[in-house]
Amino acid sequence: MPRHPLALTAWAALSAAAADQQGGETDGAGRGGGCLVWLHSDSEGRLPSLLALAERLEREDGVACLLTLPAEAAARPTCAAALASGAIRPSLRPVPSEAPAAVQAFLDRWRPDAAVWCGGGLRPNLLARAARAGLPLVLAEGAPNPRLLAQGGWMPGLSAAVVPLFARALVTGRVSADRLARAGLPPERIELRPPLEAPPVVLPCNERERRDLAALIGARPVWLAADLPLSELAQVAAAHRLASRAAHRLLLLIAPRDPDEGSAMARGLTEAGLRVALRAEGAEPEEDAAVYLADGTGETGLWLRLAPVAYLGGTLPGGPGGRHPFEAAALGSALIHGPVTAPHTGAWGRLDAAGGARAVRNGVELGHAVESLLAPDRAAASARAAWDIATEGAETLNRLHDLVRAALDGALR
Known part of the structure; x- marks a missing residue:
């Protein structure tokens, strides 16, 4: 039981007196038959992970899902695009305001059977009414910062009244675990887990093409500049010349970010004194070719399987940013990147800390990093560390799935 139920009563009264009724259920949408799991995140950044969980619940368990986000996040086009790109399209709604009428209308309309709350931004009225209705609550990546509550954090005892409502909490560090424990969540309900991540996308590959190209490359050392913008070509060429010493x-494999820049890249490489073979013209990586230039990023999965070392383009100073590093990590590549890590700063930081990636600042440092990682033992150690980081979030997703199943079976009630 919460230690401070009077704090919840006081907060409910204050919320009822407020004029803001935003978030009420007014459009007639509602749940269908069968089980429904409510998944909420305090930001759109966790949407891919929740979509992966929703897909698994529907595919393996036949369970439908409702996704909620703060109203401003739910309205962004990126959220609609993320839903459209998924294998399933669960309902996406703005989370209701703390007004009691809006909360009750939401719960009456959807009647979820279990709930997963990701991040902080806890809403006292919403969670308390859900718990009183018998809804088992699971917290994932909770207490990431001192601002645990979305509203009412100034009210004494309110955090201690809300946090114990959760049947289980998965957190990413001891600081977060201690914060929840101080708010009254029993230690046996707290589990330390890696950050929640959707399983990395395994990029496809034509296996026959891979075998043929591997035979042509033979024992030559090889590295890849993936998703490369034209603006970084000169630095990559300089890095290749340095490492070639x-x-x-x-052999350098280049997958241009923009296929239309392929001809300009070929000219630039030739002017830099590098012999280029163009895949778009049917050429192959013959022995005298220093660079094999692909015709876009559509075969990135093929190039990653051929190159044990990969620089992910767009990350050098002034670059536009690159693709998610876990795609390459999942295929066993030792990774190199520049200082421009957004929008995947968190993933790159975890890879760097574990030795699964190397950060460079310019073409000279890139060349030295390539030279170092061409040593098989170093590349293997880096690739293994990257693999571990890229897949550990999927283990957390598995555990979260298990907890949802336990909640639906009544074990967490």
């Missing part, structure tokens, strides 16, 4: 016959 220590690795005779070194």
Whole structure:
């Protein structure tokens, strides 16, 4: 039981007196038959992970899902695009305001059987009424910062009244675990887990093409500049020349970010004194070719399987940013990147800390990093560390799925 139920009563009274009724259920939408799991995030950044959980619940368990986000996040086009790109399209709604009428209308309309709350931004009225209705609550990546509550954090005892409502909490660090424990969540309900991540996308590959190209490349050392913008070509060419001094016959694979820039890249590489073979013209990575230029990023999965070392383009100073690093990590590549890590700063930081990636500032440092990682033992150690980081979030997703199943079966009630 919460230690401070009077704080919840006082907060409910204050919320009832407020004029803001935003978030009420007014459009007639509602749930269908069968089980429904309510998934909420305090930000759209966790949407891919929740979509992965929703897809698994529907595919493996036949359970439908409702997704909620803060109203301003739910209205962004990126959220609609994320839903449209998924294998399933669960309902996406703005989370109701704390006004009691809006909360009750939401719960009456959807009648969820279990709930997962990701992040902080806890809403006292909403969670308390859900708990009183017998809804088992699971907190994932909770208490990431001192602002645990979305509203009412100034009210004494309110956090301690809300946090114990959760049947289980998965948190990413001891600081977060301690914060929840101080708010009254029993230690046996708290589990330390890696950050929640959707399983990395395994990029496809034509296996016959891979075998043929691998036979042509043979024992030559090889590295990849993936998703490369034209603006970074000169630095990548300089890096290749530097690394080639220590690795005779070194082959560079380039997958241009923009296929239309392929001809300009070929000219630039030739002017830099590098012999280029163009895949778009049917050429192959023959022995005398220093660079094999692909015709876009559509075969990135193929190039990652051929190159044990990969620089992910767009990340050098002034670059536009790059693709998610876990795609490459999932295929066993040792990764290199520049300082421009947005929008995947968190993922790159975890890879760097674990030794699964190397950060460079310019073409010279890129060349030295390539030279170092061409040593098989170093590339293997880095690739293994990257693999571990890229897949550990999927383990957390598995555990969250297990907890939802337990909640639906009544074990967490």
